[in-house]
Amino acid sequence: MKHALSLFVGLFVLWLLLSGHWSDPLLLGLGVVSAALTVFVAWRMEGLDHEGVPVAVALRALAYWPWLLWQIVLSNLAVARCVIDPDRIAPRMAWVPASQRTDLGKVMFANSITLTPGTISVQVDGGRILVHALEPGSIHDLHGGEMDRRTDWVEGSLERLSDAVHGSGKA
Amino acid sequence: MSLVLDVVSWACIVIGGLFCLLSGIGLVRFPDVFTRMHAASLGDTLGAGLIIVGLLLQAGLGADLVGIKLVMILVFLLFTSPVATHALAQAALLDGQRPWTRDGRPTEGKLDLRDAADDDFLLDDRAPGRSAFPDQEAER
Numbered sequence: 037m038k039h040a041l042s043l044f045v046g047l048f049v050l051w052l053l054l055s056g057h058w059s060d061p062l063l064l065g066l067g068v069v070s071a072a073l074t075v076f077v078a079w080r081m082e083g084l085d086h087e088g089v090p091v092a093v094a095l096r097a098l099a100y101w102p103w104l105l106w107q108i109v110l111s112n113l114a115v116a117r118c119v120i121d122p123d124r125i126a127p128r129m130a131w132v133p134a135s136q137r138t139d140l141g142k143v144m145f146a147n148s149i150t151l152t153p154g155t156i157s158v159q160v161d162g163g164r165i166l167v168h169a170l171e172p173g174s175i176h177d178l179h180g181g182e183m184d185r186r187t188d189w190v191e192g193s194l195e196r197l198s199d200a201v202h203g204s205g206k207a
Numbered sequence: 208m209s210l211v212l213d214v215v216s217w218a219c220i221v222i223g224g225l226f227c228l229l230s231g232i233g234l235v236r237f238p239d240v241f242t243r244m245h246a247a248s249l250g251d252t253l254g255a256g257l258i259i260v261g262l263l264l265q266a267g268l269g270a271d272l273v274g275i276k277l278v279m280i281l282v283f284l285l286f287t288s289p290v291a292t293h294a295l296a297q298a299a300l301l302d303g304q305r306p307w308t309r310d311g312r313p314t315e316g317k318l319d320l321r322d323a324a325d326d327d328f329l330l331d332d333r334a335p336g337r338s339a340f341p342d343q344e345a346e347r
Contacts, residue, residue: 129314150289
């Protein structure tokens with residue numbers, strides 16, 4: 037129910053921002069209907085869970101983005117240097133440990149890896165991710181685990197929530 | 208004030224364009240499909256990002272919410288492009304592409320085929336008798 041409601045609110049706000057109609061009741065009503073219809077289809081497809089509508093991690097994800105954007109800028113400069121001087125590149129492909137426990141956390145970590153230029157996540161297998169890197173240093177940085185820890189922290193809000201749900205179920 | 212805004216926004220757009228250009232040059236200069244994908248992601252992230260930030264400074268919020276639409280373009284781009292890149296890289300590996308390395312030796316990490324074997328639809332598309340990892344086949 038929480039997911040359905042947050043999906044509905046999110047969709048309707050998106051509709052408002054995209055259309056820019058604030059006053060006409062007919063158009064607003066049609067917007068409400070279309071948002072509700074989308075929520076219904078998502079419910080029929082059983083997409084209304086913590087993966088389809090990840091509201092629990094939204095706040096921490098927003099706090100994580102500025103750091104990720106800064107990493108993207110840094111690695112963009114590194115790859116740009118490689119383009120200017122192709123002799124610098126020494127591609128590697130290696131498995132990197134991923135300590136996230138949920139699928140959503142692994143997706144966030146793998147997407148962060150791919151989003152930063154110079155590293156591409158190729159395959160996720162249990163607790164590790166196959167990464168292709170343009171420079172050997174990037175694999176080394178990933179082994180250092182800074183990004184891994186930060187994604188863990190974002191994922192943490194999800195686990196705290198599921199702990200609370202299980203706790204109340206027992207009580 | 209508007210002059211400062213103009214200068215900053217044009218600086219963003221020009222530098223973003225520069226990154227897109229570098230991305231194109233990298234596509235030509237790099238040796239194989241994987242390294243070329245790294246070059247392509249240059250234009251996807253900082254190239255597109257800086258151009259959109261520059262346009263955002265020009266448009267402001269705008270009468271018809273242009274600014275919000277620009278931000279949405281950036282957000283959707285940042286969410287979808289890694290998925291496409293990942294799918295492309297894995298498809299290239301499954302199709303038997305070997306990553307180029309400087310010393311010509313195979314990479315230390317390899318695709319785990321046990322996992323791929325679960326995805327029958329991926330294996331069906333491969334030509335018969337052709338394996339991405341003949342050395343693994345030989346071991347069996």
